[in-house]
Amino acid sequence: xxxxxxxxxxxxxxxxxxxxxxxxxxxxxxxxxxxxxxxxxxxxxxxxxxxxxxxxxxxxxxxxxxxxxxxxxxxxxxxxxxxxxxxxxxxxxxxxxxxxxxxxxxxxxxxxxxxxxxxxxxxxxxxxxxxxxxxxxxxxxxxxxxxxxxxxxxxxxxxxxxxxxxxxxxxxxxxxxxxxxxxxxxxxxxxxxxxxxxxxxxxxxxxxxxxxxxxxxxxxxxxxxxxxxxxxxxxxxxxxxxxxxxxxxxxxxxxxxxxxxxxxxxxxxxxxxxxxxxxxxxxxxxxxxxxxxxxxxxxxxxxxxxxxxxxxxxxxxxxxxxxxxxxxxxxxxxxxxxxxxxxxxxxxxxxxxxxxxxxxxxxxxxxxxxxxxxxxxxxxxxxxxxxxxxxxxxxxxxxxxxxxxxxxxxxxxxxxxxxxxxxxxxxxxxxxxxxxxxxxxxxxxxxxxxxxxxxxxxxxxxxxxxxxxxxxxxxxxxxxxxxxxxxxxxxxxxxxxxxxxxxxxxxxxxxxxxxxxxxxxxxxxxxxxxxxxxxxxxxxxxxxxxxxxxxxxxx
Amino acid sequence: xxxxxxxxxxxxxxxxxxxxxxxxxxxxxxxxxxxxxxxxxxxxxxxxxxxxxxxxxxxxxxxxxxxxxxxxxxxxxxxxxxxxxxxxxxxxxxxxxxxxxxxxxx
Numbered sequence: 036x037x038x039x040x041x042x043x044x045x046x047x048x049x050x051x052x053x054x055x056x057x058x059x060x061x062x063x064x065x066x067x068x069x070x071x072x073x074x075x076x077x078x079x080x081x082x083x084x085x086x087x088x089x090x091x092x093x094x095x096x097x098x099x100x101x102x103x104x105x106x107x108x109x110x111x112x113x114x115x116x117x118x119x120x121x122x123x124x125x126x127x128x129x130x131x132x133x134x135x136x137x138x139x140x141x142x143x144x145x146x147x148x149x150x151x152x153x154x155x156x157x158x159x160x161x162x163x164x165x166x167x168x169x170x171x172x173x174x175x176x177x178x179x180x181x182x183x184x185x186x187x188x189x190x191x192x193x194x195x196x197x198x199x200x201x202x203x204x205x206x207x208x209x210x211x212x213x214x215x216x217x218x219x220x221x222x223x224x225x226x227x228x229x230x231x232x233x234x235x236x237x238x239x240x241x242x243x244x245x246x247x248x249x250x251x252x253x254x255x256x257x258x259x260x261x262x263x264x265x266x267x268x269x270x271x272x273x274x275x276x277x278x279x280x281x282x283x284x285x286x287x288x289x290x291x292x293x294x295x296x297x298x299x300x301x302x303x304x305x306x307x308x309x310x311x312x313x314x315x316x317x318x319x320x321x322x323x324x325x326x327x328x329x330x331x332x333x334x335x336x337x338x339x340x341x342x343x344x345x346x347x348x349x350x351x352x353x354x355x356x357x358x359x360x361x362x363x364x365x366x367x368x369x370x371x372x373x374x375x376x377x378x379x380x381x382x383x384x385x386x387x388x389x390x391x392x393x394x395x396x397x398x399x400x401x402x403x404x405x406x407x408x409x410x411x412x413x414x415x416x417x418x419x420x421x422x423x424x425x426x427x428x429x430x431x432x433x434x435x436x437x438x439x440x441x442x443x444x445x446x447x448x449x450x451x452x453x454x455x456x457x458x459x460x461x462x463x464x465x466x467x468x469x470x471x472x473x474x475x476x477x478x479x480x481x482x483x484x485x486x487x488x489x490x491x492x493x494x495x496x497x498x499x500x501x502x503x504x505x506x507x508x509x510x511x512x513x514x515x516x517x518x519x520x521x522x523x524x525x526x527x528x529x530x531x532x533x534x535x536x537x538x539x540x541x542x543x544x545x546x547x548x549x550x551x552x553x554x555x556x557x558x559x560x561x562x563x564x565x566x567x568x569x570x571x572x573x574x575x576x577x578x579x580x581x582x583x584x585x586x587x588x589x590x
Numbered sequence: 591x592x593x594x595x596x597x598x599x600x601x602x603x604x605x606x607x608x609x610x611x612x613x614x615x616x617x618x619x620x621x622x623x624x625x626x627x628x629x630x631x632x633x634x635x636x637x638x639x640x641x642x643x644x645x646x647x648x649x650x651x652x653x654x655x656x657x658x659x660x661x662x663x664x665x666x667x668x669x670x671x672x673x674x675x676x677x678x679x680x681x682x683x684x685x686x687x688x689x690x691x692x693x694x695x696x
């Protein structure tokens with residue numbers, strides 16, 4: 036089959052379009068064919084290995100932290116090492132795992148296929164972005180070994196300019212990492228604009244593409260500001276220029292403005308791709324079109340836009356003026372509106388659908404609970420009067436982990452299971468998948484729910500000892516962290532086993548109507564032999580008359 | 591659709607405009623206008639940036655979607671600067687902070 040016309044009535048052949056050619060994994064062999072590949076799918080897999088390694092490293096730092104907090108006094112590391120651990124945990128997780136995870140792995144892999152393209156617009160830039168990512172990782176790992184950093188991932192002045200640790204190299208590593216992000220985002224934006232297949236209008240695109248597009252815009256606008264801010268810190272740290280020192284006309288709060296102008300939108304850089312994954316999963320596993328396609332698509336852009344107006348809510352107690360605090364507090368509430376639109380639309384999508392409870396669907400449910408919980412506490416901490424009480428306590432730690440880990444990590448795992456057959460052509464063990472998913476959820480809740488109580492009770496973050504009355508909650512949290520770690524390792528093991536021994540998946544094991552499932556699984560080297568023509572939306576689920584009549588009766 | 595071409599006379603005209611603006615920037619810095627000086631200097635540099643972008647980088651030949659990116663970039667810089675500057679301008683400290691001009695360099 037060489038003609039790929041994607042419409043409502045035509046189903047692909049048993050093996051998918053292009054299945055008669057060797058798939059991208061077997062099309063070329065040898066290490067060189069991987070290291071110099073320009074195939075977006077192979078680059079995605081190289082990123083996959085990278086982000087999983089750094090999830091493991093960041094997770095290990097987290098387990099060291101949680102184990103230290105098992106007892107009120109020193110357990111097994113000293114205060115300086117503790118400061119290093121939470122800094123390295125933050126830097127590794129934010130820049131080496133969460134920001135690149137979904138866009139570079141799943142975005143790289145499925146976005147061109149969803150658009151009916153043979154590759155991204157700039158394949159060489161795509162490969163370069165991987166090596167720039169590796170370079171940033173080498174710089175950051177080198178800096179970790181050569182003294183680390185103890186400033187926290189936020190690099191607040193004045194401490195970051197005087198810390199004896201390797202702050203300069205950390206800043207440079209993150210700067211280089213930002214270049215990689217920008218390369219990927221430019222590629223996504225240009226590909227979405229220029230390489231859509233014939234007939235694929237904006238409102239027929241899969242929602243994952245909309246989310247990736249919104250994310251790319253944020254990266255493009257915000258990352259240069261972070262790069263500039265961290266270079267200022269690096270220069271100040273190295274040459275002692277006192278750029279933010281009030282004695283020389285500087286203002287330490289100015290650094291916080293510059294840092295959060297990027298780093299608050301960075302939260303949306305992490306969560307918007309997750310929204311995209313969730314939109315795909317909920318439609319595929321409820322075999323239903325989204326309750327409102329435009330509501331989900333436009334709210335992604337809405338979040339990308341209003342996310343830039345809220346950075347000041349991180350600085351309510353940092354000396355921010357009352358006027359600015361009021362403005363930022365009010366503007367922050369707009370994010371909740373767009374997020375709520377998404378949540379309600381996902382839930383409404385389930386209605387009238389034919390729901391199948393595979394592992395990705397279960398991760399969707401965990402996502403929904405954790406994201407709504409994290410989001411509601413976000414509204415609480417964006418309220419100035421409440422933030423004064425909770426600022427710099429474990430309440431804030433729990434809040435942003437609910438959003439960033441509960442949201443992004445569960446969506447990452449949903450994507451890892453959902454697109455596993457697409458990427459490797461095999462099926463993972465569904466029972467083990469469901470069990471590990473439950474372990475991850477329970478582990479997560481036990482880790483972070485007690486931290487809300489700890490924070491509300493007054494336990495500050497970034498302290499390595501604490502009064503005895505906080506111990507039972509800390510023990511629960513540490514136990515939860517170990518269960519979460521075990522769940523993640525088992526989930527990874529399940530997928531690794533399936534790589535070798537999993538059943539053959541066929542082109543479309545989930546019965547999804549999204550465009551990436553039209554090709555063979557795994558796809559051939561060039562995805563499609565001919566550029567397909569698209570004659571329907573990505574969510575056209577047609578029900579047989581009989582089923583439709585029964586559902587209508589049930590309503 | 592190409593709506594305008596960057597021709598040699600336009601390039602020379604822009605170059606002269608950049609030189610004039612540079613001298614204007616230098617000249618106003620010698621007038622001792624106080625706080626307004628910064629505003630004038632920034633306005634001149636924005637004008638120079640726009641000339642470089644639209645003429646020397648041929649943005650004037652591009653379609654509106656590409657120009658929009660530059661316009662949005664300026665709006666984002668305006669957003670960053672305005673809400674950041676609004677902070678120290680509206681801060682009230684108690685007791686009132688000492689006048690830095692009284693002891694500029696301790």
